[in-house]
Amino acid sequence: MFLRKLPNGLDVLVVEDNSVPLATVMITSKNGSYTETPAFNGLSHLYEHMFFKANKDYKSQEEFMDRVSELGIDFNGSTTFENVDYFFTLPKFNLKDGLKFMNSAIRYPKFDAKEMARENIVVDGEFQRQESSPGYALSEAMDRHLWGDLYSRKNPIGNHNVIRNAVPAQMDSIKNKYYYPNNCLLTVAGDVLHEDVFKQVTAIYGSWKSSDFDPFKKWPIPEIKPLQKIDNFFVVSNLTQVPVLEITWIGPDTRTDIPATYAADVFSYILNQNSSRLSQSLVQSGLALQANIGYLTLSHSGPITLFVVPNPSKISECLAEVKRQIALFDADDYVSNEQIETAKLKLGIRQTEEAEVTTDFVKTLSFWWASASIDYFTTYQENLKKVSRANLQEYVRKYIKNKPYCAGLLVNPQLRSQVPAEFVASK
Template sequence: MFRKTTLENGIRVVTEKLSGTQAVTVLILVGAGSRYETQEIRGISHFLEHMFFKGGNKYKNTKEVSEAIDSVGGEFNAFTGKEYAGYYVKVAGENFKVACDVLSDMLLNAKFPQVEIEKERGVILEEFNMYQDTPMYQIGWNFEELVFGNQPLGWDQIGTKELINTVMHEDFKKYNGKLYTPDNLVIAVAGNVDHGNVVEMIGGCFDRLEGEKAYNFDGLKKIDGGRLSLKEKKTEQAHVALGFPAYKESHPDYWALKLLSVILGGNMSSRMFLGVREAHGLAYYIHTSVDSYADSGLLVTNAGVDLKRIDQAITGIIEEYRKVRDEDVPEAELKKAKSYLKGKMILNLEDSEEFAHLLAKYELLRGGAVDPAEITKKIDAVAVADVARVAKDIFKEEGMKLAVIGPYGEKERFEKLLKF
């Protein structure tokens, strides 16, 4: 069972004692994702994430940061999402202090030296180019722009080349000061640890952090991004994302939505996999997933399909949506989806990193950490009627959206397919 303490400066510390592991993960989650950006600073959240690894007072550069973690056989990384950024170190329990030292020095004493900013521009531009050249990544971003339109939730996290080429030291200091504050930050620790010892250690490392969050992200505006995104590109395989706007994470039917996505395309015995790939050989990869945020979400099926049979593949995906909307899911199939979802959660939470992420995300975004047993109860409570109601609510022709990347130029070819 997790425990929580709020430090004097407002930092929330959440821990979970995992007796079956010798690893400890220290994860810092900050409400500073790409939704907090405007067009003028689009991409600064992700660039800032890179800059924190350039050193502070104790560990003065990337080499010293890396050596500190490598010397104890640890792992460290960071990530930028739409609504938060995360920084973590995973070490053997006996090296917990090293993790705290490195993370606190990075976040409290970051210098953002201009010379390092100039060097990192090239790194991030190459990351930008990598995503542009990787349709499996790009298709998801194109689909989100369709669903959410031209606003922060519809933008990718990598940002614009203009920002990457022009952002300066003072821009990082300003953005950091507004959002990297105690009240906008959660530290989660998972592993074979004692809560009291963790609080004492983190308190000593992070007690100098001060300030208050300057602003929140804007709520989602109703912007019509259209129904079809077609990017003409010479590829050996067409990439498709076909789905619908869906629910925010706190929606009462969120877990029914998650189970619906498992039934449709969550694993190798799902309807999409068996119906589109195995029965007809139309796709190599195909999967359905849910992405949910504070005020909205989406359900989407992604697939890499045969260039010559893309129309048949799209029609096949739509047919699976139609069937699950018009015909109730059998009880046995729902039971199997529940077992899958719960089993995957159990396996994931064997990893202290995954457990820390679960705790921190719920604490930061949902107003309180959650015990996995509570999630299990919500999954078990979903009935066939709930899944049917969600399918009918979401799978409407006017909400259907399609993104395609491949050697095609004619939009009309795909627009006429978007119907039940």
């Protein structure tokens, strides 16, 4: 990998991979739901859709798509909590034209009102499809309980009314806050030579004017408030066939506690193995059909989530055992030395495997650039090796054991009578 910063602040990352004669061009903005107030919730995602529409150089959607066909482009985008990505994959001999095409889209979007009215419906339709998922009711309720009045900052899919009624002026507002070179990463990967890429990028993007402000100083991301107490709730949905229990804590982030993020990954990996005490006490015992724990690394308050599918006939017994296991998480014998070393090795291998498919690898790199740094990614395995039992215990004691959490239980109407009293009392 080769990383440079242009004078206008644009980070340019090049990954050389000549295994196939293709090139991928991806541009990433530090945007996403963490920048959204309730009035803009879901509009980073809508902006992503409008990116692939008319702009100054391609006057209509038809012209844009004609150019896509001419260059042999496969394109897509994604919107998450802390970044929005746009990518083109095309034959390597069209790279220069692809860079110019991306330049037109990122710098000169048109936000045509008629096109946007159609896209409002498309984006809201994606939201509705997500709502049809059996687990949506629980995840949505969990986010509202966990994040409180900052719910919009952790909700990339958005709000129906905001999406349906969005207008071009709101797209301009987003562009004028977050779409500057000094808030973006341009990644070029595939069958390319880095020096050639840097020359082409400088020629095409060097005139892109940087902002005279830091958007995160001008519009600071509000800090998530620590939970003050345990918050239990339950949700009834006809869509779920089995009960689902989620317990979520507010975990570390890459701004304030990077070492804990490595410990979180190691701890989660160990507990998610069939040989772990968590799995043996819940799944192997028959109390649960599934039990996993995970941590999402973010620059702002990454959640730690324990996900359990209780045996429908043993919901209360399963919950009691979950609590017992949490109380043991920091015990000296809860994980073995072998499990710790295996986890570090396997996580390192997993990261190496992420580089095997270049078109996917660029998405991994853009995520880490936005939510941590490229250095975080490149030194990940080195820092994993430093994780000790004491680090795991410190992580558990700081973020999980005896700490406030939100616990949500999803059941269907037939299981409503089996909801434990502590969830009913909090309803």
